[in-house]
Amino acid sequence: MITAVQFNPQYGIQEIHPDIGQMLRACVKEAFKRKDQPSEHFLSTQVRTFPQIPLAHYRGRNWYCGPLTNGQSEIGISVRGFDDADLRHEFAVRLVPLMDALSCMTNVAFEEVHDREGEVSARHEDANQFLVEEDWLDDFPTIDRLLRLSVAQLRFCENLVEERTGDDRLTRAASIFHRATGIYRNLPEAHDVAMALFVSALEAVDLPLSNPASCPACSQPTYKISQRVVDLGKKHLGPGVERIFKESYQRRSKYLHAGKVVASQPVTSHFIPQLDPDGIEGCAMPSAAGNPKNLMEFTSFVIRREMLFNDQPLHSQSGESNGLP
Numbered sequence: 611m612i613t614a615v616q617f618n619p620q621y622g623i624q625e626i627h628p629d630i631g632q633m634l635r636a637c638v639k640e641a642f643k644r645k646d647q648p649s650e651h652f653l654s655t656q657v658r659t660f661p662q663i664p665l666a667h668y669r670g671r672n673w674y675c676g677p678l679t680n681g682q683s684e685i686g687i688s689v690r691g692f693d694d695a696d697l698r699h700e701f702a703v704r705l706v707p708l709m710d711a712l713s714c715m716t717n718v719a720f721e722e723v724h725d726r727e728g729e730v731s732a733r734h735e736d737a738n739q740f741l742v743e744e745d746w747l748d749d750f751p752t753i754d755r756l757l758r759l760s761v762a763q764l765r766f767c768e769n770l771v772e773e774r775t776g777d778d779r780l781t782r783a784a785s786i787f788h789r790a791t792g793i794y795r796n797l798p799e800a801h802d803v804a805m806a807l808f809v810s811a812l813e814a815v816d817l818p819l820s821n822p823a824s825c826p827a828c829s830q831p832t833y834k835i836s837q838r839v840v841d842l843g844k845k846h847l848g849p850g851v852e853r854i855f856k857e858s859y860q861r862r863s864k865y866l867h868a869g870k871v872v873a874s875q876p877v878t879s880h881f882i883p884q885l886d887p888d889g890i891e892g893c894a895m896p897s898a899a900g901n902p903k904n905l906m907e908f909t910s911f912v913i914r915r916e917m918l919f920n921d922q923p924l925h926s927q928s929g930e931s932n933g934l935p
Contacts, residue, residue: 668759677732782814872900
């Protein structure tokens with residue numbers, strides 16, 4: 611708690627501003643008066659998606675999004691602050707995790723752009739047309755060429771903006787997933803990097819909340835990370851994905867610890883098979899063979915399911931619908 615503010619004017623400033631003491635006292639008095647009453651404003655920005663599929667129009671109690679005529683999307687967030695710099699900082703702090711979560715919900719990558727062109731293309735009556743099928747897996751959740759969200763996802767984003775998500779494992783996992791998706795969408799030559807990050811996102815989802823048991827032989831903690839990743843995939847996608855998750859984890863380990871890449875050949879009009887003990891089936895493969903599309907879709911599905919489970923207790927505790935089902 612602040613009990614006093616002390617200033618020590620130097621370098622002859624009192625000769626230039628003889629009333630500096632009175633001015634400082636007035637500033638401090640005004641600051642104390644407003645310290646518990648920050649003003650609230652909606653700030654917005656434009657975002658580009660990769661691939662270019664705009665967000666549909668959604669409006670919650672503290673944020674909104676919608677398509678623009680220039681093919682981009684607008685995101686607005688309600689923030690509280692004392693001046694313009696404070697408001698912009700609070701907006702930036704909330705925008706990044708919001709885009710991370712939206713990436714998991716749509717399988718696209720987001721990038722803020724400082725574009726002043728483009729008009730709102732959504733009508734008020736178009737707001738909050740929710741995605742009914744939440745268990746989609748392939749491609750993108752689009753209806754009428756717009757990215758759609760479910761009721762639970764809109765509510766998760768509201769809690770995220772208010773920093774009420776409870777468990778920050780999901781925000782960390784979403785952040786890693788979004789970075790991986792940006793690489794996957796924009797740098798096809800870096801599929802091994804994207805793959806490693808997708809696996810790391812799964813690790814973040816299943817990070818133990820308590821310290822793991824110790825090995826009886828060496829007393830070191832036993833994390834069983836690879837098995838936890840596989841079990842997480844089986845939990846949400848069934849036993850059929852066990853092989854894919856095991857191979858992805860092994861591939862990630864070989865890449866990070868030994869620099870071994872799955873796809874070592876460029877994509878050309880002609881492909882000459884070559885032996886490579888580190889390649890798929892012992893052959894050197896073009897970069898297209900290392901495409902982690904399935905892993906990307908599986909990872910986003912797992913994170914979305916965990917977000918849904920996270921939403922249920924928070925929604926039941928609040929006892930408020932805020933206009934949402």
